[in-house]
Amino acid sequence: xxxxxxxxxxxxxxxxxAVKNLSLTVQDGDMIALLGESGCGKTTTLRMIAxxxxxxxxxxxxxxxxxxxxxxxxxxxxxxxxNYALFPHMTSFENIxxxxxxxxxxxxxxxxxxxxxxDLVGLNGLENRxxxxxxxxxxxxxxxxxxxxxxxxxxLLDEPLSNLDAKLRISMQNEIKRIQKVLNITTIIVTxxxxxxxxxxxxxxxxxxxxxxxxxNPHDVYEKPMNAFVADFMGFENFIxxxxxxxxxxxxxxxVESLEKPIRVKKAQCFDVTVxxxxxxxxxxxxIQLVDPQKENAFIGxxxxxxxxxxxxxxxxxxxxxxxxxxHMNEFKLKSGDTxxxxxxxxxxxxxxxx
Amino acid sequence: MFDKRTGNFTKIVSICAIIFxxxxxxxxxxxxxxxxxxxxxxxxxxxxxxxxxxxxSSVNFMSGLSNSLEVGILATLLDLLIAVxxxxxxxxxxxxxxxxxxxxxxxxxxxxxxxxSLVLLQLFAMMGRVPASLRIFAGHLIIIMPYIFRNTYSIxxxxxxxxxxxxxxxxxxxxxxxxxxxxxxxxxxxxSGAILSFLYSFDEAVLxxxxxxxxxxxxxxxxxxxxxxxxxxxxAAISTLLILFSLLIIILVEKVVGLNMFxx
Numbered sequence: 001x002x003x004x005x006x007x008x009x010x011x012x013x014x015x016x017x018a019v020k021n022l023s024l025t026v027q028d029g030d031m032i033a034l035l036g037e038s039g040c041g042k043t044t045t046l047r048m049i050a051x052x053x054x055x056x057x058x059x060x061x062x063x064x065x066x067x068x069x070x071x072x073x074x075x076x077x078x079x080x081x082x083n084y085a086l087f088p089h090m091t092s093f094e095n096i097x098x099x100x101x102x103x104x105x106x107x108x109x110x111x112x113x114x115x116x117x118x119d120l121v122g123l124n125g126l127e128n129r130x131x132x133x134x135x136x137x138x139x140x141x142x143x144x145x146x147x148x149x150x151x152x153x154x155x156l157l158d159e160p161l162s163n164l165d166a167k168l169r170i171s172m173q174n175e176i177k178r179i180q181k182v183l184n185i186t187t188i189i190v191t192x193x194x195x196x197x198x199x200x201x202x203x204x205x206x207x208x209x210x211x212x213x214x215x216x217n218p219h220d221v222y223e224k225p226m227n228a229f230v231a232d233f234m235g236f237e238n239f240i241x242x243x244x245x246x247x248x249x250x251x252x253x254x255x256v257e258s259l260e261k262p263i264r265v266k267k268a269q270c271f272d273v274t275v276x277x278x279x280x281x282x283x284x285x286x287x288i289q290l291v292d293p294q295k296e297n298a299f300i301g302x303x304x305x306x307x308x309x310x311x312x313x314x315x316x317x318x319x320x321x322x323x324x325x326x327x328h329m330n331e332f333k334l335k336s337g338d339t340x341x342x343x344x345x346x347x348x349x350x351x352x353x354x355x
Numbered sequence: 356m357f358d359k360r361t362g363n364f365t366k367i368v369s370i371c372a373i374i375f376x377x378x379x380x381x382x383x384x385x386x387x388x389x390x391x392x393x394x395x396x397x398x399x400x401x402x403x404x405x406x407x408x409x410x411x412s413s414v415n416f417m418s419g420l421s422n423s424l425e426v427g428i429l430a431t432l433l434d435l436l437i438a439v440x441x442x443x444x445x446x447x448x449x450x451x452x453x454x455x456x457x458x459x460x461x462x463x464x465x466x467x468x469x470x471x472s473l474v475l476l477q478l479f480a481m482m483g484r485v486p487a488s489l490r491i492f493a494g495h496l497i498i499i500m501p502y503i504f505r506n507t508y509s510i511x512x513x514x515x516x517x518x519x520x521x522x523x524x525x526x527x528x529x530x531x532x533x534x535x536x537x538x539x540x541x542x543x544x545x546x547s548g549a550i551l552s553f554l555y556s557f558d559e560a561v562l563x564x565x566x567x568x569x570x571x572x573x574x575x576x577x578x579x580x581x582x583x584x585x586x587x588x589x590x591a592a593i594s595t596l597l598i599l600f601s602l603l604i605i606i607l608v609e610k611v612v613g614l615n616m617f618x619x
Contacts (some may be wrong), residue, residue: 050519053545072523073532085521089539099525150525 001026001155002063002186004049011044011059011210018044019055019266020210026203031180033201035194035233041189041210046156049188051075062153070159078185082159083134084143086131092142093118093127099150115147118178137168144176148183156182157189161196173199194234195344198222206230226271227351228280236282236350238324244270244351254281254351258321259299263346270351278354285314285328291341298341301325302333308343317342361437378600387591394588402446405592412581412589419577426488426573427556431503431549432497438504439545443533447519457508464501472565476589479566494562499552508550510541546608554601 034042051072225231246253304316313332316324392423441492560575
């Protein structure tokens, strides 16, 4: 349990600036996610918090104490590694007990704490197994238990679910969230998976090229991405080139080249644009409806490629905008080449400045 | 011994290879029990007199053995203290010129031992009175070091250094991490390197014959000297004991660290 602050952190590797002037605060007991593509600086940030590397500029504070020069082993920051990093020559019990042994606890006390922790993560009966004798999910639990049993003031999770299959992901996701709440540990998750970030964290921080693009609660980052990059990351697959024609009191008029009439969008759904800007009109594939071509205000298009994805059909619709419009449909009876009407609800549209 | 999937061809080749390696040993062992003055195979009769001769011969094999053990063990131990930290440091910190240093530490392997012996002989001559034991010890210290260094280093190049970070995050100091985590995990390389080093020193004759003195002669040199004027089965008896000795080392290693470490 601790308050973590990063103040104007910069980290350079030779010519590359991995983290640029980054500041953030994590409240005591909060769980935040650093989200971004590989190379965005999220892992570098994590490693600096853990103490494995030092920032070139800026300060890292834990509970108000500057820790820049405190080595990793004196920081009491627990870390869960993507590849688990279990000690292969120790049993799961010994792995979990290692941190307590370092602290020179009495043998009986170590045993109690390890057993409690094994209970908590559901590892009973596997005390004497070596890591290679455990499944991926079990190894992950050992790694989690090992980092938690020493009661770190901050817990860092590096891509905690990336190596698991879909079913295990859900159960581990619940597990992590439950344990984090039980122990109330300040936690930072690094991930490239938006659904992981959204479902686990209290606050999501989207990073790109070493900088923070957006910092908000999971709902807002999903519903109101603040720029086209975050929107793309959050699954807005359709970005239609457009122009901001007019911005009124409540609505903005957006012109799209291939359409005669401008589209009216609520002002709250326009981000950082002014009249005359080249813009991108963004909409999720799930939020587009296919309707009868006769319907008023519907756009008319032709069905292009259709791919069956199991839980939905990915349908491309040509002839409305310059690029095909991607639509996800649960039910789909039409076929390639058919004419269809497309209904864009203005509530689902977001307008971003062209990058 | 064979997996079900092993083909017949593989089986035959393996058995041939085993016979090829083992047959000479069997011949030597059987010949050592021969009562005749010459090495004969198959032996005519049975006698332990050549074994007795090892201990009573005017060629002092026993002092040779103790000299060889002394040099071999001490040189191996000191080299462990030099080569293991060197390998650790070189593998862990990507220092500039690491590649060159790596070659440097392995270099004694590439220099012919006869050349190296001559250089040492010259050097010790310049230095004046250096005892033969020290001369041979110094020579062996250098020529066996690459085996420990390279065996350790090669395991470290594939070592998962994240484990050290994991230990650090649990509060282990760098020193503890090295002893608790890294060394136990590269133990296989260290032990196999140490065995190779020791056996090389124990067996080494070129350098030892050039740097010795009448007061300090190692076992291989004693054996060579003996061969010059006698060809009775005493040498077969010694060889049998040395085979037994190697076997004991392997069994010991098996007991302590497990032989399967060589398979990794």
